[in-house]
Amino acid sequence: MRFDVVTLFPDLFAPFLTQGITRRAYESGQVDVKLWNLRDHAEGTYRRVDDRPFGGGPGMVMLAEPLERALGAVASARADAGALAGPVVLFTPTGRRIDQALVREWAGGPGATLLCGRYEGIDQRVIDRHVDVELSLGDFVLSGGELPALTLLDAIARLMPGVLGDEQSHLQDSFEQGLLDCPHYSRPELLATPEGELPVPPVLLSGHHRDIARWRREQSLALTARRRPDLIAAARAAGRLTKADEKFLASLDSGTL
Template sequence: MTYRYDVITLFPEMFGVLTTCGVTRRAHERGIWQLQTWNPRQFASDRYKTIDDRPYGGGPGMVMLAQPLAQAIDAAQHDQRVAGLPAGRVIYLSPQGRRLDHARVVSLLAEPSLVLLCGRYEGVDERLLNTVVDEEISLGDFVLSGGEIAAMALLDALIRQMPDVLNDAASAAQDSFADVTTGGLLDCPHYTRPEVYAGQAVPPVLLSGNHADIARWRRQQALLSTLSKRPDILARAREAGQLTQADERFLALQSSAIKPNP
């Protein structure tokens, strides 16, 4: 299966990092995923290539016009259909959207094509959102200068979950949030050479060769990390019945010594 992503953006050059660096580049070169960018200025109706205007009712900043964005989206979806793919759902990267998480990333992998809309300025005309946008996605409760960085983050998260992208498929399956068998806990700490660095030694259990002890230690460290950094995730795993009796006994011994982050 080949995935195709079309991005509506005023700054298509920003997305070059995905096709020229790291695992996303290698996957792109192997044809696992494809990228097409569309600059809404190409669809502007005046000779000045205007893509924004002042907001009705006054106020600071500018608002992106609906017409050039809508035509860019139409062109992207038409191109997807010509390529034999379904016209992709339109996702608007916005701080007002649903916060992106691993579960949503995985669910989006079921769709071979998507159209990502990157806003700028104060946002886009609300009527465009009402008529052509299927979903809004946010990286979190903060504001970026535009949707490009959020779109690249979403694409990177999608691509690394695709089959045969990573050298070891277990790498993605064992990421923080990813391993549903553990309740989506944070990942355990990792170590590599040298055995001693900055006065800190690698935990002896990792050098023991005892795989059962190593697995137990990693599970316990994942529990500790989640308890300390993201107790909300630990609570969800407990509510879902994904913590074992051994997990609960370990946490009962440790929780009094751990001060959760505010």
Template sequence: MPSEKTPKSHGRLSISASLQPRDLMGERPRVKGSWTAKIVTLFPQAFPGVLEQSLTGRALDQGKWALETIDLRPFGIGKHRNVDDTPAGGGAGMVLRADVVHRALRQAAMGTPASRKDWPVVYLSPRGKPFDQATAKRWSQAEGITMLCGRFEGVDQRVLDYHRVEEVSLGDFVLTGGEIAAQAMIDATVRLLPGVLGNEESTEDESHANGLLEHPQYTRPAEWEGRPIPEVLLSGNHAKIDEWRREQAENLTKERRPDMWDAYKGTAD
């Protein structure tokens, strides 16, 4: 009985040499000019992930934003589609090759504006500038974004310089790859797009929107486990409610984020 031929593989993963971007819209509508995220990744199957849920998922279904993945593997070198090599100068781990990443970013750039203001190109990197609400707002005002999800020890610096890539970090810690960071940053950005949240005012008083952490929130029942809702919130006096919320926000920021408090006070002064 003849043996069946098995597909070539790299490790445990079968390699599919298709350069076609994976449009995760599927059967969803796509509004003309909708904000689009293009993700260059070795793990396209990781998307949409959590972005398919809740408000971001509903907005995706409605075509208010779009998501595409570009698999880095087919751009690899040789029979095994290698995407990495040993670090120049020695050292542990592997580094994503400049020529491989260049071809993927060049494909991602097709049909996008050349201006980095209109279309940022971002590498998710622990050495990048910390991601914050201001960055999310800036990205939401662009036409879309391309995100490069790193793996291994990083990416050849030459391709980052060549493509004028912005390096951004989710926080002062190291992840195994950029996919989780990309989803977090996209979520923070997409919720700022017009019509995604429904109530645009909901973004005005939340944490980081005005330089402060958000005030505490309460809802029914009026008393729970012997803990009542603060009386001022039930008073109907909106001026006093606003004053109370501002005081709470300032106190929380001063206590939990002295760095934010110093920046806020400097701006106020």
């Protein structure tokens, strides 16, 4: 899949694409990322890409014409390379919140053109003409679309074959089964602290795989019920909770556990 990123700050992406385990997805070409500097498509001595908003008010608005030229160049390059057009994505607080279901869907798609806005936003005429999807990280405001773009790329890259050390790793992640992940422990078995030694839960040392799986499931259910009850409700509505799950959740509610 191919992602074309239109940004004023392409240098922000280079270290990210060459570091960490997800670099395997970029180096292998499974996730092909092309960076486009918006200023290369601006005119004039200063390559200006923003101006004051009509109607007055604070801040600046990204100009339509450089964005039009950049998106046209991206579309031509994708066509010349034989890549599917894919959607044009704008990162904005007004967009759909990125979640694991969206990431899984996009991990099997052709990629997209990622448009990273700045300032007060981009000229609405560009959105009306070109943008197919608006996405958001959450209910807060960032300085630009670069961090959401990097977040989406990372989430997709880690789902590519051969990227994670264990092909099953991502299946246990938070949200993959509609719940939060369970706690994890490693060496040493006893952690020395000023308050005393902290042990690993004995079930994890037992070697009984069924007991371990059930403990992890219950820990996941308990954590999700405590921190994200909306996910429990969604899992229940989707029929993803077993009778054993419901019995455990009932014990939490009654305080009998």
